[in-house]
């Protein structure tokens with residue numbers, strides 16, 4: 001396992017998390033080693049961090065066991081995060097986590113000593129002395145989110161709450177070869193950082209790829225990436241922990257965690273619900289969140305939404321198959337037939353809703369952003385038709401995903417941040 005770099009510029013970041021055993025930290029750093037896949041295992045994709053093997057702690061309730069300290073610390077940190085600047089008292093923390101007040105005091109003392117939490121004043125309480133409220137210190141840690149699209153790169157620096165504090169954009173040719181892409185991306189990350197030492201870099205790009213190993217597969221349109229160990233290459237170049245995921249999963253994670261732009265838009269998607277994030281840009285893919293957790297599947301290949309065949313012997317797709325929803329959709333967009341593209345997308349969304357019984361369909365990506373109304377209306381019409389046909393209530397809502405053009409990059413930063421708060425990841 002490569003060494004975790006120190007964080008001289010930012011007190012209380014990776015060293016702190018590593019010492020505390022906050023689940024996210026171990027997940028993140030486990031991804032660094034060649035044996036990283038074994039660290040989480042099959043159950044790591046589904047269980048609550050820190051509770052694997054005990055069967056306890058599934059759900060939000062805390063467990064007063066020393067072995068689960070890291071899980072509990074993540075619960076407390078997450079409550080501090082969601083309480084925002086107003087803060088939350090220790091008593092409320094105990095009530096919300098189900099932990100004893102003593103356990104909460106111990107955890108918050110440690111978080112304060114590490115610079116992650118601080119006092120946010122006092123609040124009157126009914127019949128007792130005023131209670132001290134605590135809040136998260138957003139600037140106590142940062143993560144980089146890097147979105148590599150086929151023709152453009154976006155990189156953001158986020159604080160612990162997921163808020164973007166710096167951003168860069170640059171043209172990118174994903175077909176320019178691994179050396180050029182890695183070098184270009186590393187240069188943009190370094191330029192973004194200034195003197196800040198982040199927890200690590202989350203990278204999001206078109207799939208398919210292996211999230212656990214950080215190895216790319218035959219990225220649609222760029223088969224030459226097959227087998228390239230992007231995580232290892234970027235980690236070696238930057239000297240930072242790196243996590244790689246599909247653009248769609250990163251964006252879905254960002255929405256599920258509900259920070260940054262997502263919370264700014266007043267979204268209520270962070271409540272453990274199930275939704276599909278459909279991304280239509282240079283390609284078409286889906287990020288699936290089931291029960292508040294990104295569903296990646298056993299080989300982290302889930303969400304290859306764009307390459308479901310919906311027209312036998314249809315036009316040839318870049319993936320090698322015929323009649324994929326992606327090629328039909330992109331062809332229609334290319335012809336300017338946006339309503340038809342929306343209808344095709346709606347057909348795919350309807351299939352997903354029928355298969356997974358999800359609560360919500362979110363649309364994102366550059367093509368959707370340029371024609372929001374057409375796509376929301378077109379996909380929504382398919383959902384309405386579906387609801388009429390099947391009965392049983394209102395159609396599944398279709399909305400534009402929060403986060404806008406930065407949604408994927410912000411979500412990529414959450415690949416490192418969310419696990420610290422026990423959120424969004426199994």
Ligand SMILES: [Zn+2]
Pocket residue numbers: 306307308317318319320321324326327
């Ligand atoms: Zn295809």
